[in-house]
Every structure is written in structure tokens, then in C-alpha cells.
Amino acid sequence: MTDKDVIICRCEEVTRGEIEEAIRLGLTTMNEVKRLTRAGLGLCQGKTCSRLVADILARETNRPTQDVKPSTCRPPTRVMPIGVLASLPSDSD
């Protein structure tokens, strides 16, 4: 296995090579990388891979890690069944 085949996003099984290739198409933000490669869109929503992806993006675009803004964080913070989200709050009529 080469370096390119190492899985970066464990949930969506996106490799380092796939992420680097996508960035070379001209991507510059975490949101773009997420949307194009699906890295960060799996069950854990980037909790495990976002640091790794940010490091790759920083290196490929010649920037320090602190210049790479994390992708937008939206609710829910944890896995939530649609039925639970759609249910009315328990104290409403």
C-alpha cells in the first residue's frame, strides 16, 4: 500500500490520493473538499478526519494549518434519526 492509498476519511473511505487529486483541481476551502470528495460527510461528520484533511489542504495549497478555516459546523452534533428530529418537542401540545 502506498501513501496515496491510506484512508483519510474512515467513514466514507476517502484516500489521501483522492483528496490531493481533488485539491489539485483548484479547491481551496474545507467546505469544497468536503463536498467534492465526501470526506467529512459520513456518519461521524468529520469528527475523526477533519484535522487530517485540513493538514493535507494546507500542505497542497502552501499555507500554514491555521490559515485553513474548518468547514461549516451545523446541527445536529450527533447522529439523529429523522423521526426524532421531526417529532415535536415533548413539552408542546
Next chain:
Amino acid sequence: MRVGDHPILGKAEWGKKVTLMVDGHPVEALEGEPIATALLAAGRRVFRYTTKLKEPRGVFCALGRCTDCVMVVDGQPNVRTCVTPVRDGMVIETQVGLGQWCYSKKTGEKKG
């Protein structure tokens, strides 16, 4: 492997024994513990196979965040076994990919 005797924590006070059905085989567990530790104690380390590459996965974070340890529990897929407590008679299956919803929520009967 269970840690029965520990130099700091002392002798373990094991809870009541319960039985899980894992891929059709009975596995002993302890009341109150997460499914994952019962499986690890029984020598079981592969919990699921991934969607794309069909690779084995097991416990990674043990805190309910990484979602690597998910299995199909009582017909429901994507259940995080490291934070879900066991129940006597629980049915646990190795998850392949994202799993399938086996049970009709309306009628409760098993489909397929």
C-alpha cells in the same frame, strides 16, 4: 479478556450475566456494559465491513464519536456499540455497509 483483579481498582464486582445473540451465536455479557466490551471479552474484534472496500472495522474511539463500531442491533443498523448498553436477548449482527432496516416500524414484522 476481562480484568478480574486489578492493583488499583481491586476485585471486579461483575454484574448479572445476560445473553446476546451475535450473528446467530449466544454470547455472554454483563448487565450494564456496552455491547462492544462484551464482544471484545468474547474475543470478537471485527464489528462491521465497510461499504466501498468491504474492510473490517472495530472499536476505535470507544466514546461514541468515530462511529466505527456500529452494528445492526435488534434490526436497527448504525448503532454505536461502544455506548449502547446490552440487554438480555439482544440480537446483534455484523453490519455490512450502511446496513438495511429489517423491521417495519409500523407493523414490527421483519422484512426480507
Next chain:
Amino acid sequence: MGKVEVAVVGAGAAGISASIEAARAGAKVVLIDENERPGGQLFKQIHKFFGSEAHRAGIRGIQIGTDLLEQAKEAGVQIRLNTVVYGLFAEKCLGLMCGDHTEELQADVIILATGASEKPLAFPGWTLPGVMGAGAAQTLINIHRTLPGGRVLMVGAGNVGLIVSYQLLQAGAEVVAIVEGLPTIGGYGVHASKIRRAGVPILLSHTVLGAEGHESVERAVISRIDKNWVPLQGTEKTLEIDTLCLAVGLSPLAELAWMAGCRFIHISPMGGWIPVHDENMQTTLPGIYVAGDLTGIEEASTAMEEGRLAGLAAAEALGCLSFEEGAMKKAEVRERLETLRIGSFGKGRSLGKKQILESRGTV
């Protein structure tokens, strides 16, 4: 919609401490945690803490956790477990998920104490069952009394790597080696000595090249590296193991702070992106406070003190504490925090904290 004066998210060292101070000052406090038991990392810490007597030196984390919970209950804190805060919305409204239903909770003051998570290290074979965080192994052995395996390779010689290695030995596993990429040990000397005396080799300037195995980890290949972290050819060694633990650092779990719109600053030695806060632990959003590892990776003792500071500040903001009493109590806490951030290990953290206080955030 439920209403509360102080909502504390995360019942770890910082969160419990914050809720105790706020409740003692007279505020109505709800302490929320997604787990089925409170305590955060405290109940995994079976070793004795350091520091002064005020910092509970010589006492094990598990005892401190038990004591804190007693105090919280006595102070009248309402503790809600198995409850996920799935969102932090406008007007300090929290979205809660408890079992099969959701709720909204409106708070006058929110204290986020959501802690940190383990950093990943990607290498060939890292997804194999048997590769896990060091904290994960610690949870399994100290809380659930189940060993993840019998022959362990530990990656990282910081405090977590050293402590968990020792605890794995206590639980009956064999630690084959600890590899550390830096040429120096990052953790406290006392932990390193204990581990060495137990016969575990600490291999500095070494890294793991890969984990191998059919369905789970069976072997790992390590090698020496040069000062640019490039593996040196010919120094590869294969170790027969069944468990590989990653102890390569922690980074704050700040989803709710991001979501709410708090400003952040990136400080690598503190764990990465940190929500900017002032001397009262208040973020750039009025009424939202932060405490503990969420505000930079330190230790349980600093987490408890920061929690106290946030709890006192919250009580003061609500009018439960007079300005004079608040100032006095906060000064005591700040003094203790200062003494916790001295010495060769504390200096870096002290600098990091200064950077946070002087910043208005970069994103």
C-alpha cells in the same frame, strides 16, 4: 420550551466544577451530558494527581470525580444524563435529544465544557480492528475492565501515552514498546521512569510505518526517523502485536461554539482551534462561557479551576454574586491557575493562555 438560569454542557472536571460554583452562589443550574454516567475523563484516571494540596495532589482521578459529583448534588445541581445537546441556536437556546424525543432549553447563561477528543494518525493499516486511541484503551480497561488485546504498541510518549501504557500493564497486558517521533519524551519524568522500570522500551525518534493483519492487527512495522521525520532506510523492525494505541495529542471538541458563532484562534500547542475567551472565561458571544480542555489542552486540575471561574462569572452575571464577592473568589481561582501553569511543562500552556486572552480571534 424549558428555561434555566445556567446550562452547563459536559459533566467532566470543568463542567461539574462550574455547576457547583454557580449553584452554591444561588443560581438554578442544569448540568447536561451525553453519556450515561458523568465525570468525563476523571473516572478513567486511576493514577494519583500531582500538584499542591489545594489541587488534590496524591488523590486518584476517580476519587476526585466521586467527590465533585457529591458536591454538585449537595449544591442542588440538576444533572441530566443520556442527553445530547444537538445544537446551540440563537438567543442561547439549546436543542436537546434525550432518547426518542427532543426538547428546547432556553438558558440565561451557557457554559460549554465539552472537553477534547483524540487526534488521529493515518498510516497504512490504521483502520484495522485493534488500532485505537490510547484514551479508548483507557476507557475499556479502567471503566469496563475489559482488555482490547494482550500485546500493545503505544505510539506517543506524552503523558497520555506513558500513563495509558502503565495502566495497560496494570490491567495485565504486555506493552511491547512505546514509539515517539520526537527525540525527547513529552510526558513527565516520573511517568517515564515508572514505565521504564517495568521493562517497556521507549524508542525515541521512531515512527510507525504501518499496521498489518488479516482481519485485525497482527503486526506493526516501525522505523527510526531523521529530524525531518523521514524514515531511515534499513532501520525497519516488525513487532508482533494485537493492539496499537495512538496517543498523539488531543484537540478541543468545539462544535457547539463554532455553531453559535464564537470566534476562534489556532494555537497548535494547545490542541488546535480554541474558542477565544476573556479573563472570565466568556467567549466573544455574551452569555456563552467556556472551560476546561475545550479552551486548550491542559490537565484535570486546570479544567476544574477554569470551570470554577466560569461558574463564578456566570453567577456574577446573573446577579447571584455581588461584584466584591465575585472579584475576591475569582482572584483566588486565578491565583491557583497561575501556580498550575509554572515550570517547564506549564510555561507553554501559560503562553498559550495569554495568546487567547489577548486575541479577538482570527476566524
